[in-house]
Amino acid sequence: MSHSKRSNIFLLDAERTTWHDETLWFVRQKRDKAVYATPEFQELRQLASDIKDHTLSRLDFYLQQFEENARRNGVQVHWAADAHEHNQIVLGLLKRHGATRVVKSKSMLTEECHLNPYLIKHGVDVVDTDLGERIIQLRDEAPSHVVLPAIHLKKEDVGDTFHLHLGTEKGNNDPQQLTETARQHLREKFLVSEVAISGVNFAVAETGSVVVCTNEGNADLGVNLAKVHIACMGMEKLIPRLSDLSVFTRILTRSATGQPITTYTSHFSKPAEGKEMHVVIVDNGRTKQLGRPDFRNSLKCIRCGACMNTCPVYRRSGGHSYDFTIPGPIGAILSPNIDMRKHASLPFASTLCGSCTDVCPVKIDIHTQLYKWRQVLGQEGEIPASKKWSMRLLSRVLSKPAVYGLGGKVARQGLRFLPHGLTHGKGYNPWAIARELPEPPKQSFREWYAQQAVK
Amino acid sequence: MSSSREKILAAVRTNQPVELPLPTVPSFEGDDSVEKFTSIVQGIGGTVVEVADATRLPEVIHQLFPADYRIASPLLPEANVPVTAQTPIEVLAAVDLAVLQGEFGVAENGSIWVPEANMLHRALPMITQHLALVLDRRNLVATMHQAYARIPSVGGYGTFLAGPSKTADIEQSLVIGAHGARSMVVLLV
Numbered sequence: 001m002s003h004s005k006r007s008n009i010f011l012l013d014a015e016r017t018t019w020h021d022e023t024l025w026f027v028r029q030k031r032d033k034a035v036y037a038t039p040e041f042q043e044l045r046q047l048a049s050d051i052k053d054h055t056l057s058r059l060d061f062y063l064q065q066f067e068e069n070a071r072r073n074g075v076q077v078h079w080a081a082d083a084h085e086h087n088q089i090v091l092g093l094l095k096r097h098g099a100t101r102v103v104k105s106k107s108m109l110t111e112e113c114h115l116n117p118y119l120i121k122h123g124v125d126v127v128d129t130d131l132g133e134r135i136i137q138l139r140d141e142a143p144s145h146v147v148l149p150a151i152h153l154k155k156e157d158v159g160d161t162f163h164l165h166l167g168t169e170k171g172n173n174d175p176q177q178l179t180e181t182a183r184q185h186l187r188e189k190f191l192v193s194e195v196a197i198s199g200v201n202f203a204v205a206e207t208g209s210v211v212v213c214t215n216e217g218n219a220d221l222g223v224n225l226a227k228v229h230i231a232c233m234g235m236e237k238l239i240p241r242l243s244d245l246s247v248f249t250r251i252l253t254r255s256a257t258g259q260p261i262t263t264y265t266s267h268f269s270k271p272a273e274g275k276e277m278h279v280v281i282v283d284n285g286r287t288k289q290l291g292r293p294d295f296r297n298s299l300k301c302i303r304c305g306a307c308m309n310t311c312p313v314y315r316r317s318g319g320h321s322y323d324f325t326i327p328g329p330i331g332a333i334l335s336p337n338i339d340m341r342k343h344a345s346l347p348f349a350s351t352l353c354g355s356c357t358d359v360c361p362v363k364i365d366i367h368t369q370l371y372k373w374r375q376v377l378g379q380e381g382e383i384p385a386s387k388k389w390s391m392r393l394l395s396r397v398l399s400k401p402a403v404y405g406l407g408g409k410v411a412r413q414g415l416r417f418l419p420h421g422l423t424h425g426k427g428y429n430p431w432a433i434a435r436e437l438p439e440p441p442k443q444s445f446r447e448w449y450a451q452q453a454v455k
Numbered sequence: 456m457s458s459s460r461e462k463i464l465a466a467v468r469t470n471q472p473v474e475l476p477l478p479t480v481p482s483f484e485g486d487d488s489v490e491k492f493t494s495i496v497q498g499i500g501g502t503v504v505e506v507a508d509a510t511r512l513p514e515v516i517h518q519l520f521p522a523d524y525r526i527a528s529p530l531l532p533e534a535n536v537p538v539t540a541q542t543p544i545e546v547l548a549a550v551d552l553a554v555l556q557g558e559f560g561v562a563e564n565g566s567i568w569v570p571e572a573n574m575l576h577r578a579l580p581m582i583t584q585h586l587a588l589v590l591d592r593r594n595l596v597a598t599m600h601q602a603y604a605r606i607p608s609v610g611g612y613g614t615f616l617a618g619p620s621k622t623a624d625i626e627q628s629l630v631i632g633a634h635g636a637r638s639m640v641v642l643l644v
Contacts, residue, residue: 023627038563040483047478054477060467073611079460131633132624148624155626175628183634190634191544209609217581217620217635224578224612225544235463240477242609246599247480249615250563260495260564261599261617264581264635270611272577273540283463291470 002345002384007317020152021315027148028309030258031359038254047247049363052300055238056290062205062238063281069208070279073270078280083113086282090115090197090230091122093278097228099124099194103186105212105219106130107199108146108303109234109282112325115197126197127189129218131182138165144319146326147256147305152318186218196222200233201302202248203279206241209269210279213252213262220266228276231268235281236299248302251361255304289337294372298333300362307356307366313349322346329356333369336377344382347373405446412440482604485597487562489643492595495565499618500631501639505592509644516587519640520552528554529575530589538575547576553583553636557616559594560641561602566617567641568602570610577612581620586636588616592643 011017035041055062067077080086086109094102102124104110116137119126128137132149136142138161143149150158159173168181198219202211210231212219223229239248253259271277289299308314308328319327324335324343329350335343347370350356356366377383383391397403415423415437424432493503506515513531520526527550528534536550555574557567567588571577580586596602606613620635631637 026627043481043483047480050475050478051480053475057472057475059471060464063464063467079457079463081459081462085459129634130624131622135624148627150624151627153626155628158625175625176630178625179622179630179633183632186634187548191548207609215620216622216633218633220614221578221581221634224576224581225547235467242606243480243600243603246603249599257623260499261561261566261615263499263617263620265566265615265617267609267613269609272611281463283459283466287463287466287470290467293472296472 001323003317003321003323003349004345006321006323007349010318010321011316016154017316017318019154020318023151024309024315027257028306028359031255031306031309032258034254034258034260038250041251041254044247044251045361045363048251048302048361049300051239051244051247052362055240056236056296056299059235059238059290062240063235065205066203066208066238067281069206070269071208073208075208075269075271075277075279078278080280080282080284082284083282086113086232086280086284087115087118089280090232091119091124093228093230094119094124094195097194099228101189101193102126102195102197103129103189103193103218103222103226104133104197105199105214105222106133106149107197107232108143108325109199109232110197111143112234112284113232113282115232127186127193129186129189129222130214130216131179131218134182134186135161138162142320142325144327145305145308146303146328152320190221190225193222193226195228195230196226197230197232198223200231200237200279201252202239202245203233203237204240204242204245204267205238207269209242209267210237211245212266212268213249213264214266215259215263217264220264223268224272226275228278229268229271230278230280232280232282235283235286236301252302252304255306255359255361285338289334292337295333295337295369297364298330298337298366298369300364301330301334302362304361306359306361310355310359312351312353312355317349322349329366329370330364333364333366333373336373340377340380340382344377345384347371347377348387405444408444412442412444415440480600483598483600485563487595487597487601489592489595492560492562492565493643495562496618496641499565500621500629501565501618501641503641503643506642506644512589512642512644515642516552516554519587520585524551524585525549526552526554527575527579527583528552529573530554530556538579540576542576544578547578547582550579550583552585552587553579554587554589554642555580557588557590557594557641559596559602559605560590561597561599561615562595563598564617566602566615568606568613569616570606570613572610580614580616581635583636585638585640586616586619587640587642589642589644 332346622633
């Protein structure tokens, strides 16, 4: 199903769409406030972009440096070429420890690899411990945002979900009380889990450490109580030096939620005494993206979600309409790399206004890449027939001034007496579905201009 | 060595662009005052209590927290829950208050660096119901650049801790006390 068809489902509830739009815009405004209060923010963006550019240009070196240092620290490093291998490695580690209970902190990579269904299929009780992730896990949904996974839900939805699964009173929609219920429920899970899985926000090559940022402390609680910590990371998470973290920790949360920093910014270098730590480095299409000069930049993404919060299309269509792990503008660049045919409509889910590029803390040229994907998709014949033929027709008309002039004249006259039902037919004028056509002007600009020239 | 490792590294070598320079990160100075630090900590849901004299620490703790709290701390003689890296989970889960030493604070974001050596157990700062971090007021830096300059090595585990555990996952309503500490107080000596 295309993005626009999925959006139509979301748009059926106009009130909720407006609420979704306003909620995300509120987060975008918090971002602005935090950014304006940081005098060197633009310099930090450039530094972050340059550090990532450098890292990607020497990725083979940094991957090996990271591996070597992590091993020296007593961390076991694994490599996974694709999602399936990643899942196999994780399951293998669980089996080796006879572990059936696992707590997981937020990780878009494990979402990308569909780790949860894989583990559940193999008899593992895997519990997401980030509150938003837990809510959508109970509802059997996917996250709709990378930082705010349950942003599409209202407190009534969460109240109903908790009533059904956690036994809260029906109609109790108080966020404070619901969070307290989740705290008690998840604490039980934390205390008995043999293995904890975390994502990775940054991996530092020079020290062999991984850095995990959370506000809830769920990653730390899970990992520090379990006997085994498995950190799953996309290979693009690498940065060269510990000091580079100063740049990234300053831009990440300010861009994401407008906070000065996450509550917990934790550095894991060595397993605790008597315990195990594993890092799984995952490719899953990233090396392919590295080889595409036009789209390579997307590997710099630090998953702050700023592009989603600012995107007028994302805010009014919801994360699920993208049908991809990473939604929004950045997801629309990343997804065709994985499956061009399936995600062919996503690069068109943008107004190309460039707001995503403006807020991106690592200066990814998001809207330019969206435009480039459209060219690629056009050449590959992945554009819907209606769009393809109307574009072809339009390009013919626009290339012949006489035809264009005549067409304008016919339209100006025709619109006056054609019945509304004909000019606004949903079948052939999608533009008019939610809009009125403008009043046709008496003359065209060219006619008006010709008159001015005479005077 | 797995074959995937070789395959991935080979693909990286084939596909990575020509080398680009690694920039030098400037030190970006800023306001490292107690006032700035305090206002940011309050903004992120924590509290700052200025303690005139380090010897008065037990007295201040006593005023802030009721006497029957189960306290874990390497800093207070009245700590009544002994915690080490080997302490069983059930004992950890029953701690009401942890009083730990913070190494230094960062004024721009209100975070405090707490290395493993200061934690007794890696999970203690998160599993405790309430957390108090003792911080020397002379150990404040302005930005994260000076912060990382102070820690050439992060050791086995360490965290920048900024306020109590919180979430806004339910309709963007801020709730303090998600999984970790329900409150965080900085005791500035």
